[in-house]
Amino acid sequence: MHKWRILLLIISYSLISLMGIGNxxxxxxxxxxVIRLIVPFPTGGVSDSLARVIANKVSKELGQQIFVDxxxxxxxxxxxxxxxxxxxxxxxxxxxxxxxxxxxxxxYKNLSFDPRKDLIPVAMLATIPNVLVVNTSLPVNDxxxxxxxxxxxxxxxxxxxxxxxxxxxxxxxxxxxxxxxxIQHVPYKGDTxxxxxxIGGQVQMMFATVATALPNIKSGNLKPIVIAGxxxxxxxxxxxxxxxxxxxNFNTDAWFGIVAPAGVPQEIVLRLNKEINSxxxxxxxxxxxxxxxxxxxxxxxxxFSAYVKSESIKWGELVRLSGATLD
Numbered sequence: 001m002h003k004w005r006i007l008l009l010i011i012s013y014s015l016i017s018l019m020g021i022g023n024x025x026x027x028x029x030x031x032x033x034v035i036r037l038i039v040p041f042p043t044g045g046v047s048d049s050l051a052r053v054i055a056n057k058v059s060k061e062l063g064q065q066i067f068v069d070x071x072x073x074x075x076x077x078x079x080x081x082x083x084x085x086x087x088x089x090x091x092x093x094x095x096x097x098x099x100x101x102x103x104x105x106x107x108y109k110n111l112s113f114d115p116r117k118d119l120i121p122v123a124m125l126a127t128i129p130n131v132l133v134v135n136t137s138l139p140v141n142d143x144x145x146x147x148x149x150x151x152x153x154x155x156x157x158x159x160x161x162x163x164x165x166x167x168x169x170x171x172x173x174x175x176x177x178x179x180x181x182x183i184q185h186v187p188y189k190g191d192t193x194x195x196x197x198x199i200g201g202q203v204q205m206m207f208a209t210v211a212t213a214l215p216n217i218k219s220g221n222l223k224p225i226v227i228a229g230x231x232x233x234x235x236x237x238x239x240x241x242x243x244x245x246x247x248x249n250f251n252t253d254a255w256f257g258i259v260a261p262a263g264v265p266q267e268i269v270l271r272l273n274k275e276i277n278s279x280x281x282x283x284x285x286x287x288x289x290x291x292x293x294x295x296x297x298x299x300x301x302x303x304f305s306a307y308v309k310s311e312s313i314k315w316g317e318l319v320r321l322s323g324a325t326l327d
Contacts, residue, residue, distance in 0.1 A: 030090055030268050031064040037258070038094040040079025042072045046211050046292050050125060050256055051095050053288050057279040058272075066093075075165070075326060076100040077108060084118035088263030090272070093122065096259040099166045101308065102315035107165040107326040116312060119259040122269055123276035124304045126294040127253040129229035130171050130207040131236060133222040138204050143226045143245050146205075147179050154182035160194040160203040163187050165324045168194075170315065171207035171228050171252040173322040178250065198222065209254065210235050211293030229253040235293055252318075253295075255311065257304060273301045 037055050041047045048070060055066035071079035076099055083094035101115050132143075140146040150157055161169035164187045176183055186203050188194035191212045198206050199221045206213075210233045216222045217236065227233055227241045230251050242250035258276060260269065277298045279285050289296045299307060 030271065031062055033064065033091065035062070035064060035066045035090070036069050036092050037066050038079045038083050038092065039068055039070045040072060040076035040094065040100060041070070041097075043070050046128065046209070046294070047095060047097060047256060049292055050289065050294060053285060053292075054125060054258075054276060054279055057282060057285050058275050061275045061278065075104070075108070075163075077104060077111060080104075080115055080119065081111075081113055083259070083261055084113040084115070086261050088261040090260065090264050090268035093258050093260050093272070094119070095125075096121075096257050096308075098254040098311065098315065101257075101259065102255075102311040103165055103167075103170065103319055105312070106316045106319040107324060109325065110327050115259075118262050120262050120264065120269065121301065121304045121308050122258040122260050122264075123273045123301075124297045124299040124307065125256045125258065125276070125280065126289055126296050127229070127255045128209045128211060128294050129227050129233050129253050130167060131210050131213050131217075131227050131233065131239060132171075132175070132205065132207050132225040133198070133213050133217065134205045134225055135198055135201050135203075136221065136223055137201060138223070140225070141223070143240075143242075143247075146225055147181065150179070150181040150183060155184065157205060158184045158186045158203040160186050160188055160198050160206040162191045162194050163189060165319065165322075165326050167252050167254040168207045168209075169324065170318040170322055173324075174250065174252060174318055175207070177321055178247065195222075207252065209293060214293060231295075233293075234290055234295075255297075255307075256294075257308070270301060273304070 037051055039048055039051045051068050055068050059066045071082055080094055080100055083092055086092035105115050140149050159172045172185055194206060197203050207228060213222060214235055217224050224236055224239045227239050228250055229241060232241055280296050280298050286296050
């Protein structure tokens, strides 16, 4: 009987070892088929363009195609849900963003998954700064004049956003709180109608991404006031930052990064982090991202993991201040 127990133990350990070897072999062969990169936003936008630029470059490095799969809906949570429930084998990735990973868990109270637990960081891609722009008829040319005007006209100025709960809306709420001004939020269904009404004067100010606002700034349809980020925008080098003007800790850059289903082997995550960072460092890729109004960003896996956590805390507080909810 004792011999049978020893034999069973030997067989069990052998099977476990073989399974371990099999897993290592699978990881060493990674990737051996097409990788799906879910983009939880519509085609044609900055996020979609970013994903395609990165996917094209990393595909060449990995020797396997990265297929961009647009799954827009429910404010980006549909695409994240698909990724959160996918097999954690490294063949399903998803484009994460401020709105879905940092603010989303606080805006949606009834999600069927928890982005903070069911998805893990893989690689940072880029940030996109918000610029405060105003209608050209507003008699202000800088931040000091704007704040003075708002205090002299409480409740008379409206600020637009492309919808509740995004970085544009929450930037406005932070501005309202920090400068103690009475401004009213007007949410729109997307950037285009918001910008259209801002130019038309139906609303007077807006925190818009540089990529969104730039054409109308260049054409003279909008006046840029200040960058709500840690550094000036390459596209708007003459527009100062909040920090330069003495307003500390007013950083509402939106960000984009790649995340994966929880449980993807660490070796695969590290490989992807390395290849994506290498892609971003490529001069041609870097230039394409800058042309989209993005700030390319390279982070190690520990750095990106820490960044995701800190952004969750920051945006969670902004959501609390705003009182915004999306379900």
